[in-house]
Amino acid sequence: MAGAHAASTDPNALSWYEATARQRVVALADPGSVQEFLPPTERRMSPHLPLFDLPRAFDDGIVVGRAKLDGKTVLVAAQEGRFMGGAFGEIHGAKLVGLLRAALTLKPAAVLILFDTGGVRLQEANAGETAIAETMRAIVDVRAAGIPVIGLIGGRAGCYGGGGLIAGTCSRLAVSEGGRISVSGPEVIETNKGAEEFDSRDRALVWRTMGGKHRRLIGGADVFCADTVSAFRQAALDLIGRAPAFDLATLEAEQARLESRIERFGDCRDATDIWARLGVNDPEAVPAMATRAFDETVSRVREADHDAR
Amino acid sequence: MTEWRGERQARDARIQAGRAHADGKVVPAGSVVDLLEAVLRPGDRVCLEGDNQKQADCLARGLAACDPGKVHDLHMVQSGIVLPEHLDVFETGIAKRLDYSYSGPQGARIAKMLYGGQIQLGAVHTYLELFARYFVDLTPHVALIAGVSADRDGNLYTGPNTEDTPTVVEATAFKNGVVIAQVNQIVDKVPRVDIPGDRIDFVVEADTPFYVEPLFTRDPAAMTETQILIAMMAIKGIYAEYGIRRLNHGIGFGTAAIELLLPTYGEKLGLKGQICTHWALNPHPTLIPAIESGWVQQVHCFGSEVGMDRYIRARPDIFFTGADGSLRSNRAFCQTAGLYACDMFIGATLQIDLMGHSSTITQSRVAGFGGAPNMGSDPHGRRHPSDAWMKAGREGQVVGDPALMRGRKLVVQLVETFGEKLVPTFVEKLDALELAKKIGLELAPVMIYADDVTHIVTEEGIANLLLCRDADEREQAIRGVAGYTDVGRGRDRAKVEELRARGVIRRPEDLGIEPLDADRALLAAKSIKDLVHWSGGLYEPPAKFRNW
Numbered sequence: 001m002a003g004a005h006a007a008s009t010d011p012n013a014l015s016w017y018e019a020t021a022r023q024r025v026v027a028l029a030d031p032g033s034v035q036e037f038l039p040p041t042e043r044r045m046s047p048h049l050p051l052f053d054l055p056r057a058f059d060d061g062i063v064v065g066r067a068k069l070d071g072k073t074v075l076v077a078a079q080e081g082r083f084m085g086g087a088f089g090e091i092h093g094a095k096l097v098g099l100l101r102a103a104l105t106l107k108p109a110a111v112l113i114l115f116d117t118g119g120v121r122l123q124e125a126n127a128g129e130t131a132i133a134e135t136m137r138a139i140v141d142v143r144a145a146g147i148p149v150i151g152l153i154g155g156r157a158g159c160y161g162g163g164g165l166i167a168g169t170c171s172r173l174a175v176s177e178g179g180r181i182s183v184s185g186p187e188v189i190e191t192n193k194g195a196e197e198f199d200s201r202d203r204a205l206v207w208r209t210m211g212g213k214h215r216r217l218i219g220g221a222d223v224f225c226a227d228t229v230s231a232f233r234q235a236a237l238d239l240i241g242r243a244p245a246f247d248l249a250t251l252e253a254e255q256a257r258l259e260s261r262i263e264r265f266g267d268c269r270d271a272t273d274i275w276a277r278l279g280v281n282d283p284e285a286v287p288a289m290a291t292r293a294f295d296e297t298v299s300r301v302r303e304a305d306h307d308a309r
Numbered sequence: 310m311t312e313w314r315g316e317r318q319a320r321d322a323r324i325q326a327g328r329a330h331a332d333g334k335v336v337p338a339g340s341v342v343d344l345l346e347a348v349l350r351p352g353d354r355v356c357l358e359g360d361n362q363k364q365a366d367c368l369a370r371g372l373a374a375c376d377p378g379k380v381h382d383l384h385m386v387q388s389g390i391v392l393p394e395h396l397d398v399f400e401t402g403i404a405k406r407l408d409y410s411y412s413g414p415q416g417a418r419i420a421k422m423l424y425g426g427q428i429q430l431g432a433v434h435t436y437l438e439l440f441a442r443y444f445v446d447l448t449p450h451v452a453l454i455a456g457v458s459a460d461r462d463g464n465l466y467t468g469p470n471t472e473d474t475p476t477v478v479e480a481t482a483f484k485n486g487v488v489i490a491q492v493n494q495i496v497d498k499v500p501r502v503d504i505p506g507d508r509i510d511f512v513v514e515a516d517t518p519f520y521v522e523p524l525f526t527r528d529p530a531a532m533t534e535t536q537i538l539i540a541m542m543a544i545k546g547i548y549a550e551y552g553i554r555r556l557n558h559g560i561g562f563g564t565a566a567i568e569l570l571l572p573t574y575g576e577k578l579g580l581k582g583q584i585c586t587h588w589a590l591n592p593h594p595t596l597i598p599a600i601e602s603g604w605v606q607q608v609h610c611f612g613s614e615v616g617m618d619r620y621i622r623a624r625p626d627i628f629f630t631g632a633d634g635s636l637r638s639n640r641a642f643c644q645t646a647g648l649y650a651c652d653m654f655i656g657a658t659l660q661i662d663l664m665g666h667s668s669t670i671t672q673s674r675v676a677g678f679g680g681a682p683n684m685g686s687d688p689h690g691r692r693h694p695s696d697a698w699m700k701a702g703r704e705g706q707v708v709g710d711p712a713l714m715r716g717r718k719l720v721v722q723l724v725e726t727f728g729e730k731l732v733p734t735f736v737e738k739l740d741a742l743e744l745a746k747k748i749g750l751e752l753a754p755v756m757i758y759a760d761d762v763t764h765i766v767t768e769e770g771i772a773n774l775l776l777c778r779d780a781d782e783r784e785q786a787i788r789g790v791a792g793y794t795d796v797g798r799g800r801d802r803a804k805v806e807e808l809r810a811r812g813v814i815r816r817p818e819d820l821g822i823e824p825l826d827a828d829r830a831l832l833a834a835k836s837i838k839d840l841v842h843w844s845g846g847l848y849e850p851p852a853k854f855r856n857w
Contacts, residue, residue, distance in 0.1 A: 017530075017836075018829055156530075177857050178836075204852035211857065287857045 011230040016154040017178045019229065021063045021080035024114055027229040028236070029067035029076065036065035038095060046089050048124040057083045060091035064099045070237055072109035075099050081116035081157035088162055089121040093131020100138035103147055110148045110240045113170065118185065119161015132162030139169045140246075148172065148243030152232050153179040153221070154212070160185045171243040174223040174235035175212035177291075181220060182210040204287065208271040213286055213294060217275055218261065219304050226291045244307035254308035278303060316485035323348045323451075323487050324510055331511055334463045335495060338516040341371030348487055348511075349380045349451055355404075356449040356477050357395065360388040360436070360640065361411050361524050361679055362612040363470040365455035367491045367515035369394040372453065377402045384408070386447045388436060388473055388640075390415045390677070391522075399428050408447055409677065410434045413524075416674035423675065423748045433754060436680045437644045440473070443480035452481035452488045455519040458499050459492045463509030466492075466499035469613035469621065469636035470521055474504060476641040482508035493518040500633040523615035523851050525591045527565035530836045530856070535725055535768050538817065538827035540566035543655065544575055546771045546820045547721060547764055548584045551697040555587045557647040557684045559656020563723040563766075565595040567655075572602040572833040589647040589684075592617040592628065592636070594850065597843045598833035600627055609646055610638040611680065616854075620847035640680070647684040652697040653719040654684035658756060659728060660736050663784045663796065665759035665774055667722060668741035675744065678756060685757040687718045701763060704775040717775065720757060721764040726792030734767075735787065735796035759783075765790055769797070770816040777813060789814045 011027045019027070026034055038044050040058035049056050061083035067076050077096050079086040088096075096113070103111050120128030139149050151170040153159045158180030159167050167173055167181055175181060184192075186200035199205060208214055216224040222239060225231040244250055265274045275283035278301045289297065298304050326347040330340045345368075349355065357372060358365040372380075373394040383404040390396060390412035398404040399422060408431035412419050422428045434442070443449065454477055457468030467474050482488050489511040490504075540563060547553070548567075558564040571585060581604055588608040590596070594617060599605055608628055613621070613636050621628045621636045631637050647654065658667040669676045691698070698716030705717045724734045745753040765772045765787060772786040782804075789805035791797030808814045817824050834840045837854045 015835065202852045204855040204857070207855065207857050213857070287855070 011233060012228060014229045015227050016176060016229055016232055017156060017227050020082065021078035021114065021116065024229060024232075025063050025065065025067065025076050025078045028112075028114075028233050029069060029074075030071065033068035034065055034076075035067070036063060037099070038064065044091050044095070046091055046124065048090065048127070052123050054123065060089060060095065061086060062092045062095050064095045066106070066108070069109070069112075069233070069240075073106075074240075075103050075106065075108045075111045076114065077112070078114035079116040079155070079157075079163075081155040084121055086115075086117035086155065086157045086163075087119060087121035088117065088128040088131050089124040090127035090131065092121070093128060093135065097131060097134045097138050100135065100142050100149075103142045104145055107145075108147065110150055110236075110243075111142060112236055113149065113151050113166070114155070115151055115153045115159040115163050115167060116155030116157045117159060117161070117163035118157050119163055129162065132165060135166050136169045139166065143171055143246040148240050150174070150236055150239045150243070152236060153181055154225075154227060154232065155179070158182070158210070171246070172223075172239035173215075173221040174225055174232060174239060175215055175221040176225055176227045176231070177212045178227055179212040179215075180207070180210040181215050186210070208287065213289075214271045214274075216298055217278060217280070217286075217301055217304055218265075219257070219306050219308075222305070224291065224294060224298065250307060253306070257306060257308040320485045320487060323350070327487070327511055333461055334510065334512050335461055336511050336513045338367060338514055341368065341513055342374050344489070344511060344513070345371050345375050346379045348489070349375070349383070351380070352382045352384065353450040354384045354386050354447060356443070356452045356481065357385060357387045358452065358454040358473060358477055359391050359395065360473055360612070361391070361413060362521055363455055363472055364389075364392055364520045365453050365491050366392060366394075366520045367513065367517070368453040368455070368489065372403065373397045373401070375403055381405075386439070386443065386449055388439060389413075390419055396422060405429055406431060408432055408434065408439065408442070410436050410439045411677040411679040413676055416676040420673055420675045420744070420748065430750075432752070433675070433677050433750075435678045435682045436473075436640060437648065437683045440476045440641050443476065448484045448486065449477070449481045450486050452477045452486060454478065454488065454490045456490050456492045456503070458494050458496045459490060459509065459512045460496060460499055460506070461512075463490070463506035463512055464499050464502045465490055465504040465506070465509055465512075466501055467503040469618050469638060471503055471638045472612040472640045475639060478504050478508050487511075489513065491515040491519065500635065501631040503637070521613075521615055523854070525560055525593050525614045526616070526850065526854055527560070527562055527593070527595055528837055528854055529565070529569055529595065529832055529834045529839065532562055532566050532569070532829065532832060534827045534829065536562050536566045537570070537829065537831060538768055538822070538824055539563050539723060539725070539766055540570050541574055541822050541827055541831075542771055542817060542820055543567055543721065543723060543766050544570060544580070544584075545578060545822060546815055547653075547655075547719065547766070549578060549580055551652070551700055551719060553584050553653045553697050553719070555651045555695070556585065556653040556655065557589045557651050558593070559654075559681065559723075561657035561723065563657055564655055565593065566832070568593060568595040568599055569832045569834055571599040571604050573831050575604070576602070589643050589651055592621055594837070594840050594848055595834070597840050597848060600624065601843050602833075609643050610636060611640045611643040612638045615851045616849040619849060620844045623847050644680050644683045647680065648686070648688050649691055651684065651718070652695055653721060654681075655719075655721040655723055656681060656685065657723055659734065660739050660741075661722060661724065661734055661765065661787065662736055662739050662759075663787060664780070665722075665762040665765065665783065665787060666739060666755050667757045667762070668739045668754060669756050670739070670741040670744055670754050672740045672744060675748075675754065678754070681756055685720045686761045687720065691716070691718070701775060704773070705763070707778060717763060719763045720761045721766060722757070722762055723766045726767050726769060726790075726794050726797060733794035733796070735791040735794045737796065767792060770814055770819070773813050773815070776811065782808065782813070786813050
């Protein structure tokens with residue numbers, strides 16, 4: 001795998017954004033604890049891509065397995081954003097769904113999903129869409145069984161399309177500055193609504209609207225972390241420890257939170273308007289803030305933390 | 310009785326006519342069309358300033374809005390065909406003839422209009438050629454230029470993007486022409502006088518600040534391991550071997566990767582101070598880590614780069630700055646520096662043929678030349694030696710008296726064997742030839758001619774064309790680094806191995822480079838934000854390059 005030779009394996013130095021899916025899993029878990037299911041040697045590849053004369057990946061762009069995190073057993077899935085933008089295809093989706101269903105019998109301390117995806121793979125759209133639905137159903141079952149499902153988002157492809165929907169069903173989410181969470185991507189919005197509505201080439205706008213800081217400030221993510229594997233590991237441990245209950249009260253609270261959010265911010269033209277309304281003193285300064293200063297800002301915003309999801 | 314002052318009288322009449330729409334020299338933005346219609350005469354040669362960076366866009370809009378009944382058949386002599394208005398004037402009949410240099414974004418439309426006969430083309434030039442012709446036979450009657458600010462006397466502050474302005478004004482103002490400047494604002498006192506007021510006849514306060522394209526910003530996040538491998542080979546196999554200290558870089562990702570490898574890979578090879586000390590180069594954001602690590606002694610610039618102004622201001626030991634602190638760039642001088650004072654040009658291209666001719670023209674686009682052929686050519690007028698230049702000269706000399714040997718500039722093409730969308734870079738025949746035939750160009754638009762190219766670097770290796778002794782060797786040397794393209798697969802294996810044994814072709818392993826070491830971890834900056842950190846927060850990238 002690219003990068004394995006010369007890249008640092010020191011979790012404190014290894015950039016999550018730069019790392020491959022496999023590097024992330026290995027460096028995130030306790031040393032030597034990763035046991036991969038259906039590894040590349042099994043060659044479970046997409047049956048559809050050859051129809052389009054497209055190259056396949058031996059793991060169909062996702063790493064799944066079992067690992068230890070601080071001594072506790074967890075199940076891990078990591079999408080490879082460098083293969084077809086981490087998109088969901090039939091095998092890719094089946095590996096994730098299978099892992100989640102296995103959690104019901106294996107009873108791990110948590111399931112970690114390392115999102116890095118543009119959504120469903122267009123070449124196998126029906127299978128991909130089905131996989132999204134099955135994944136969300138499986139997450140509901142896992143959470144109902146009392147097992148937290150934690151999403152970690154900070155990869156090159158962001159977390160878009162069906163990935164954004166799945167993220168919404170997780171117990172908790174951690175995101176870095178480079179991470180983006182949304183359903184429709186910037187180009188899709190621009191294509192449908194015009195550049196006046198959303199200029200996808202204005203990357204500062206994209207990040208203000210979908211990026212890690214914005215998601216954290218409005219409570220769309222629960223931890224904002226630096227772009228290192230060790231920061232994501234710490235975030236995962238932290239979030240496993242404070243996963244919310246999964247019951248009717250939680251769902252009703254989430255419904256109420258989303259309704260009030262539209263009411264409060266529905267007329268805002270830019271994320272900075274929302275941040276100002278949330279009580280951030282200098283919204284224009286948020287994008288350039290370093291992690292620590294941003295954490296302090298978040299700590300003063302009441303709505304950023306909730307158990308609703 | 311010979312009339313010796315006809316041009317001067319015509320100029321006075323134009324200015325007189327224009328004054329009706331001005332308060333002194335100052336013209337409100339709303340009166341631009343009136344001013345232009347008063348000053349311009351049918352058939353005038355007009356320089357509408359604009360190149361690959363800044364644009365006199367307010368004046369361009371004004372010119373396009375003129376009445377073709379009053380203003381028509383102009384002969385446009387300008388660096389860049391970049392804005393839609395630059396071509397609109399040919400559709401309405403305001404302009405008829407064109408001599409230009411660069412046409413990046415309008416390349417497809419200009420090809421169509423040339424084919425359709427809407428434009429009578431003089432020639433596509435390099436920047437320096439066009440500037441030279443301003444002083445010989447393409448002297449503008451009217452120049453429409455752009456600056457940051459002016460006072461009411463017309464003293465002009467061009468700002469960091471000085472670029473072509475001094476050259477255009479020199480040719481126009483001193484040969485009975487009229488100079489009209491658009492500025493972002495009229496001030497009581499300009500920060501620095503880039504153009505004295507007696508060379509500026511009218512000043513228009515533009516409705517919006519003039520546009521500048523951030524053409525020289527390359528996002529480290531998009532750099533690939535292949536580009537890093539190519540950059541490593543270039544540094545070890547060319548920069549180090551020839552001891553290149555004075556140079557120019559193109560705008561591609563390959564050269565940007567080299568800039569980012571200097572403080573890491575270059576440092577490891579112990580090359581600091583030995584290479585890359587003096588530059589003719591725009592202020593590339595990707596050069597920041599090398600500057601901050603002490604690699605760079607000085608940089609002269611063609612223009613500025615969006616977001617770099619504060620950083621440049623804080624580094625006057627490196628850049629050319631005025632008493633006011635801001636960058637002073639100058640395209641004509643920097644192009645001359647690139648041509649005569651640099652030992653190497655290294656840049657990318659879209660197509661290379663079997664002899665090494667290269668072109669950025671595809672079947673439907675005329676991109677123009679800009680300045681690359683000035684940098685990427687061996688100047689036969691050079692008379693000063695340097696170690697790098699002499700070494701290249703020795704390698705290239707085949708016959709003749711060694712006592713009469715002269716040096717060679719290194720002209721290096723840095724390409725991946727397959728370009729964007731897996732289009733092969735190496736071809737049997739350049740698309741430029743087909744296009745020249747189609748639209749009737751007398752001269753095929755070749756960016757860099759084969760006899761100027763000294764090295765081609767791809768992910769497969771380096772071909773040193775200086776060491777080739779005949780056309781067949783040259784072809785096999787090029788095929789030998791052309792990878793899995795049809796050209797590459799058509800190689801004579803035995804001949805390529807022989808060339809490799811002679812060091813004409815060198816693979817990564819011949820250079821002691823392990824391809825698996827080509828990792829993004831080697832980049833001194835992996836993102837635009839890293840560049841901001843390197844600059845101590847002084848670099849302010851434009852929104853399109855920010856992922857925060």
